[in-house]
Amino acid sequence: MMPKLQTLLLSLLFVFSLSQSTFAQTADSKSGVISEYDRIREIAPREKLYVHFDKSVYTPQDTIWFKGYLVNASFHAYSQISGLIYTEMINWNGEVVQTLSLPTVLGLTWGAFPLKEDKYPPGNYTFRAYTNWMQNFGDTYLFKKEIKILAIDANQKPAVTKSKVIAEKTSSSNDAKRNKQEVDIQFLPEGGSWVADFPQKMAFKALDKSAKGIEVSGEILDSKQNKVTEFKSNFLGMGYFTLSPLLNETYTAKVKLGNELIYKNLPKAIAAGTVISLRDNNASDSLSIALSSTLVDQKLILLGQSKGLLCFVANINANTKGKTIKVSKDIFPTGVSQILLMNDKKEVLNERNFFLNHNDQLKVSISSKSLEYTLRDSIPIHIKVSDYLGKPVSGSFSMAVTDDNQVSKDSLNDENILSYLLMTSDLKGQIEKPGYYFHQQNEQTKSDLDALMLTQGWVSYNWDVNKKLTFNADKEYTISGKITNVMSKPSANAKVILLGKNKGGMILDTLTNQNGEFVFDQLPPIDSASFVIQAKNAKGKAGTLGITVNEFVRPPIITAKKKNNVENNEVFDSVGVAQIIAKNQVYEAALKGGILLREVKITGKKTIKDSKNLNGAGKASQILTEEDLTPIYKKTLLEVLQEKIKGFREGNRKGNGIRDFFVNGDQVKFIFDGIDLDFFYQPPSFPSNNDYYLYVKSYIDYYNAEDIRGIEILSNGYSFRYRNEYMSPMDPKMYAFIEVTTKTGTGPFLKKAANMYLLKPINYGSDRVFYSPKYTSVNRNDKFLDYRSTIYWNPTILTNTNGEADVSFFSADKKGNYTVWIEGTDTEGGLGVSVLKLSIK
Template sequence: MLKHRHLLLLFSLFLLTSLNEFSYAQTNELNSKIINEYDKIREIAPREKLYIHFDKSIYLPVDTIWFKGYLVNTTLNNSSAISGLIYTELINADGEVVQTLALPTILGLTWGAFPLKEETYPPGNYTFRAYTNWMQNFGDTYIFKKEIKILNLDADQQAITQNGKNASKKNITNQLTNTRNKQEIDIQFLPEGGSWIADLPQKMAFKAIDKSGKGIKINGEIFDSKQNKVTDFKSNTLGMGYFTMFPKLDETYTAKVNFQNGLATKNLPKATAKGTIIALRSSKKSDSLIITVASSLSNQPLTLIGQSRGVICFTANINANDVGRTVRITKDIFPTGVSQILLLDDKKQILNERNFFLNLNDELKVNISSSSLTYNVRDSIPIHLKVSDYLNNPVEASFSIAVTDDNQVLKDSLSENNILTYLLMTSDLKGEVENPGYYFQNQSDEIYNDLDALMLTQGWVSYNWDITKKPLLKAEKEYTISGRIINIMNKPSPHAKIILLGKNKTTMMLDTLTNQNGEFVFDKLPLMDSASFVIQALNAKGKKGTLGITVNEFVRAPFILPKKSYIENNEVIDSIVAQQIDAKNEVYKAALKSGISLREVKITGKKIIRGSKNLNGAGEASQTLTEENLSQIPKKSLYDALAEKVKGFREGMRRKSNIRDYFVNGDLARFIFDGVEIDFFFSPTGSPGGDEYYHFVKGFLDYYNAEDIRGIEVLSNGYSFRYKNQFMEPLDDKTYSFIEITTKTGAGPFLKKSANMYLIKPLNYGNNKVFYSPKYNSTNKKEKLPDYRSTIYWNPNVLTNVNGEADVSFFSADKKGTYTVWIEGIDTKGGLGLRRMRLTIK
């Protein structure tokens, strides 16, 4: 049986065996063109997918989101060689990007963390996105997305205190039931292959969803215009199913639908007089697919194609007529995953398409074991991992492992995507796939039929691409800074000297020359967090001249806010909230008894600016203006806002000079925009008058209005120490007040770029945060302070050796109950593996 790692052998496979001894040409000119076009598409526009494994999906405001990324090419599912940089984002419910990390990859693997601070991440629902620059060429298709919830412990604590845990759970359950009673449903009817042709027997699929977008169980009957019953139908629990009909021309068919506490009617699509259909029949036990092509067209040559992951698996030529043609295809010419049958006309236009899913059971065999399945609290727990391929050969692979407390973390193997369900199925389907793990449980007849209903209703796979069109965005192998220099005549400036000055914890300077097209590039840059760069251009003679700089900056993928669910939460999440609150409060109580104060101190009288880069920390400033303060004067310039709202802000003459400057009381004022000091970009020309710096700063203060600003913090006296050490080189004995300005865009002081100068602030790489797992011994095992971790252990980089083995260990916490050990990963050939284990803590 051919497996996914042999997929490239399928290029030469075009032999079909017919049930009715109809003979097909193996190759012809049209087939060759189609095959060549698929080859060119893979060469011009190769695809890659990205899956992210998380430790959990519900977090406390003080937690850290741990994750690992697996970047693969879609053809073989092995590590992608296209991109080397992955962008990860957290987006709030208003569609604002709160934080972005740009993570380098090695062999398609990367991992990172988002530490959650309440001033940056207030409780609510967030969307986690991950993608490469190259993926943006294909729209929203391959961008990975996951909903993340950050709990509001104070609000949830109050609700549970008032109602009790059981009452709170009951209230949400009642809310869910009442909403079901009131809601309407949406039903779609979708003919197999996309065509609904009169006088031909066809399969009609259907899907019903409620207002929240979730599938809802239905049943009903189909009637014609004379109210004669044609057939009946019944969905599965997720609202999907199909039935077979023989539609008549000019007839109107109506579905009368029953659902819980409701009735609905819906007209079926009208049948057309002419066209083509394809029907796919397959049983769980059969090793073949049976494809039937029927047509009411006259003697038009048709081409039947089977494709998977952008690779042609077979082609066949068929002459269209009113007699159905049936062919049998062996299943093992397709890889595991979503594939597609296409019917094309002589102009290569798609007439019909039919998606299907095959599971050849060729995933990695992942076995995890421990010396026992039952442990005491604060015990050392060893885990042994042994991995082989489907032929039982040991494999070297990379895995990520998350161990979570079932009392505090909801881990549902059916409802959550994993590396198998996402890369092999849901990433190739449209819409939300509910309970994706259900389809990978086993291969019962019921699951097999439900899987076919899913393919009929949510199938999407498409690798079409105009081969005359080039992708607009480049694949990034590493972080680079590149751009183009033009002269005053808007023509390229070759041999221009480009100086890159960067500042993070240290200062760095690089230089290069532009090529004949005026292009420059700085590559192999070191990993830097919260860095800023200034690019300066000098012409071939080493003079400033009048040069324009264009930098190829990162363009964020567009984001569309997801539709809000009619009911945002469910009773299971409410139970998890209660458990996490209990755990947190028990830690506080134990700490108080032992004389340790851990209770979180609420800062009063200090205003927090969301997104502020304040070096002293949130709320640590001499004066703070919030968005609410500035909303009172939205159209005033930033200069006027400072003069009106900041005590002591003024302009005046520097001591013993005729140079104008800005002051806060007697201190010289220095301005920081989103963590970037504007003095970094001041390049004096030596013009007479002494006001050059004053006008440079004034340009920024007049450019912004108050409505552009999220907050202003003034750092004077003791609050200025860190700023002076960070930004003043060399240090002097003058006193300064630093004004930290947080813009709503967070983009820093990006004004119209001055000639010869350009500021760029690259995305953060993160801080290489490592999961802390306590180690208990005879000395600290009896510590009074309780250990109530919800994520017990997280390791994103578990590597098996040549024998396919790896060992890890961790210590249990103090809550008794059960843990879920969740491990998933990939080998170098694209083999995917997943395993779960349950441990008991007593």
């Protein structure tokens, strides 16, 4: 266990024992609260997930690179609950475009989403990541990040705009043009209650129509229009003032916004209630908690908590007024904490967020031999990491190096692993410029952070101990379910066969237990489009068995549909950048030793919805769409192929006389909804030359045109990907593939067999690795232009026992500045981030 965790746990034990003597109250209420917190943490422990990206704005054909850090929510050590992380891309219509399930080791995982144009047209997307266990606690715990894909036309120059950072600093000149209704101002009393005759902080938050903070100032007026006090927000539209309200008095805020005045009524003060105020003096090692209650003869409970940890608890006498309690800051961990005041029914009367920073994060240092390099130069980076006491740390880190000409990164304000895990993930709603609160610790930052805590709701770790947890923690990817007989009774000792197509094919089998349950685990990485599960009873007969499979349940997408308006508002400083970005795809292919084939130009390209075409939408030798099939909807698939597909015929294979289907001279392989029809073929014990032909014919005779959404013929240059996916590399024959997209999308099933189940698993992703070119004397002067926007991405940097690691990469062909951004963890709760700027001359 890390020293700081030991210190915290000792502090917690200390405060529990100290509170007995300090507050000299009965232990019943306190022990009940302590037991409840312990029980919740035991039954429903929480996880947090942070994801580091190479950037947040991409172009078509780009790749999203990311690394996930899965931690225990309380101490930020790596999570031992889940071993599988789900990542997905959601488009502006709220539709899931792609999902990957990624296994984790010590809470770490990484992956990539290649942005194929047919799947990812330019627009606004949401990246979402979570574990199955997180679904028990609602949408709040899921990691989300907004992703933009820009439209880049190689024949047009992009809009050249200033960066957001510069634009926001100069936006005050437009304030006078704002409509009054476009600004929302909220006033929030400290602790939640505004009780008459008690001095309290009143926090406020001003937002424009896009929910961004806007700077305001003004006065508080009473009912006689007398000025009571003044207020002024910070640059994020937040602030607070202190006021002792009078009962039955009406207070109005006169808000100045540019040349406009906005009037907003403050909440009405109440006659009776409870007041809680928190004061944090930098010079003191304690927090001062002032509380008062006008609730007659009601005993109260005061407690401090942080991320599901109970830090202190005390009983408060009835009729308490003007009581001040001091608690040590050391009993709270770094991050967001709460002071709660509850009645004897454990109903929360007041709550107060606050943030403490003990400066106990990892110290990450990144350096290079120089801060200036030339084009296509080798750039070495040295990394050194220590804990807050200066002791070297072994840890796992991810590094992104991006070109400032093409990627706008605000190292002072953008989200990072510190701001997310220590602050953002414990607060509700959107947090603007989260990195700002961690960059510099001074009085202004402290005041701004307190304003944020006063105006932002917190994520509750409470849990009803009697409530059932619906979602299990996935330790690994498994396929499980239940087999039942015709009477819906569990079928014990039934044989369950799992058929899947991956490299070399996969066939697994198992037996059900006495409850009819089966599990397939320790599965290899999955690249299958689907599995078929078959069940046979203890006698090996199919009978009338039924199969229920525990399929993955995706969290509901509750984000409202967004307008798909994407502005090219990245920082481009030259006219030709967009053109070169587009042409750079050719450059990267050449660097990797790839063969550039002549592009097949498709005029009036046809596409088929939900097609599993491995080449992408519309990339086929021949295409029949639903529109083509509608006039002949009663004809069989075989008749459609014979009449509409050029070169389709029946015939005998050369040399053996086996009957088969062909497109011109190429033997045909049928693929239904991405599933190989041959996968289900089992030759009879006494084969004949027509067995396979009759097997295929039974399918293409069964389907009518009205069952089909589209047909694609993949021959010649379009068959390469299909050969790699479905055929043995040792097979020398040429094949034509026919991809049939059915309206049901269930694959080649003539009817739903009771003892068969089609399962489409979530892909594990791939072993895709970021390609970083290496320049030598041989290729340093080649003619290809290298204008990478992500210069380097490495998610697997490990520091040694001395806390050190070394990496290197080559600069590209554009002069300017690079941002080197590294962040990570020691997997025991230590978090760190660092940024370095390099100049390319």
